[in-house]
Amino acid sequence: MRPESEDSERDSASRHAKNQPGTAQPGTAQPGTAQLGNARPGGNRLDEETLRELRRSSILHVDMDAFFVSVELRSRPELKGRPVIVGYPADRSVVLSASYEARKFGVRSAMPMAVAVRMCPSAVVIEPRHKLYYEVSGQIMAIFGSITDLVEPLSVDEAFLDVGGAIRRLGPPREIGELIRRRVQSELGITASVGIAASKFVAKIASTRCKPDGLLLIGPDETVPYLHTLPVSALWGVGAKTVEVLARMGIRTVADVAATPLPSLRKILGATGEHVHRLSWGIDPRPVTPVRAEKSIGAEETFAVDTGDDALLHRELLRLSHRTAERLRTAGMHARTVALKLRYADFSTITRSRTVSTPIDSAQLLYGVAVQLLESVGPRPMTVRLVGIRAEQLEEAAQAPLQLSLDRRDDNWRAAEQALDRVTRKYGNKSVLPARLLDPGNGPR
Numbered sequence: 001m002r003p004e005s006e007d008s009e010r011d012s013a014s015r016h017a018k019n020q021p022g023t024a025q026p027g028t029a030q031p032g033t034a035q036l037g038n039a040r041p042g043g044n045r046l047d048e049e050t051l052r053e054l055r056r057s058s059i060l061h062v063d064m065d066a067f068f069v070s071v072e073l074r075s076r077p078e079l080k081g082r083p084v085i086v087g088y089p090a091d092r093s094v095v096l097s098a099s100y101e102a103r104k105f106g107v108r109s110a111m112p113m114a115v116a117v118r119m120c121p122s123a124v125v126i127e128p129r130h131k132l133y134y135e136v137s138g139q140i141m142a143i144f145g146s147i148t149d150l151v152e153p154l155s156v157d158e159a160f161l162d163v164g165g166a167i168r169r170l171g172p173p174r175e176i177g178e179l180i181r182r183r184v185q186s187e188l189g190i191t192a193s194v195g196i197a198a199s200k201f202v203a204k205i206a207s208t209r210c211k212p213d214g215l216l217l218i219g220p221d222e223t224v225p226y227l228h229t230l231p232v233s234a235l236w237g238v239g240a241k242t243v244e245v246l247a248r249m250g251i252r253t254v255a256d257v258a259a260t261p262l263p264s265l266r267k268i269l270g271a272t273g274e275h276v277h278r279l280s281w282g283i284d285p286r287p288v289t290p291v292r293a294e295k296s297i298g299a300e301e302t303f304a305v306d307t308g309d310d311a312l313l314h315r316e317l318l319r320l321s322h323r324t325a326e327r328l329r330t331a332g333m334h335a336r337t338v339a340l341k342l343r344y345a346d347f348s349t350i351t352r353s354r355t356v357s358t359p360i361d362s363a364q365l366l367y368g369v370a371v372q373l374l375e376s377v378g379p380r381p382m383t384v385r386l387v388g389i390r391a392e393q394l395e396e397a398a399q400a401p402l403q404l405s406l407d408r409r410d411d412n413w414r415a416a417e418q419a420l421d422r423v424t425r426k427y428g429n430k431s432v433l434p435a436r437l438l439d440p441g442n443g444p445r
């Protein structure tokens, strides 16, 4: 799927010509290219050369400013200009979002709440309303989707967009960035910052540098000089450990990395050396990759022999819950609704579903709901042939998904199951299962 496919010819050339005086005037197209099927009423057409040039920097990174705080301030405008923190006011909680006024005191996202409040005692602390943020997130993504199909969400409030195919329709990337900022402001009442560049990596740097409420385009020719003014930590994949290792070798800036011969970097950093070296020269060929939102995730099993045994059904539900939860976590999704499916011996099928108050991605919680649903069916008319679980109404996990659960026990389950995911990925599916599932009884086929 190339961006051109969604390119509309309507009314774009005149718009564009207006915005790029001297570069896109009608009639400036090269002879021989002018009639390649692009003629339109009025005779205006976008200069191919200009279009090519504009498409060199067509990747946008759009990021809301202090997202959760901004959403809260819509209904509490009297707090504008004051230090505001969104997070649970509990000891073990962390800051989910801080206003720029609070950041002046050193408050940062993911900082323990206790530390943040000590740093900024005047801050107003607001408890998060995740449901509301998910709603606004959906509206943000809808605006992005109206610009281009090539949207790669990074979290609830930020995404990469490749707008190369929207230039004819909407104007140069800079104008598209401003259009998005205007729409977010007027339709949602919050502000967004937009970075524009030839690559995802540089676009992300650009949006970070122009926050809050800004737009920064780093053109192809400015990219390397700009990168070379930054510290090594600006490079993707360079964390605190790598910064330390590089500093020991006297490498502190992106320019230092660029000036270090590749074999030396490989010696210092191993395989990462090559990646880091390429980034230091602004080379990042990764395309914007849209993720298709899954509508539901589930698993089902047909029994080897039809069964009426509750214990066996429960054990199978537990197994299916684990399978479903693992897939949810891999997809970075939470479910608001859990559905149970039963197929009887005569192939008649029933489903029951329940919506939970807090989105879930843990097998224990899925299993709990599934058992309630099974009980809600009441006496079964005959034996069961197939049982299934489906997680529905999926939502993207928030940046700090642990905060979604208020119950510490759930968090512990989650942590245990995430550890299980890691082992499963490493050693395959059968190596670790809850003890109840290891019973070699008459499980399903």
Ligand SMILES: [Mg+2]
Binding pocket: 063, 064, 065, 066, 067, 157, 158
């Ligand atoms: Mg953000």
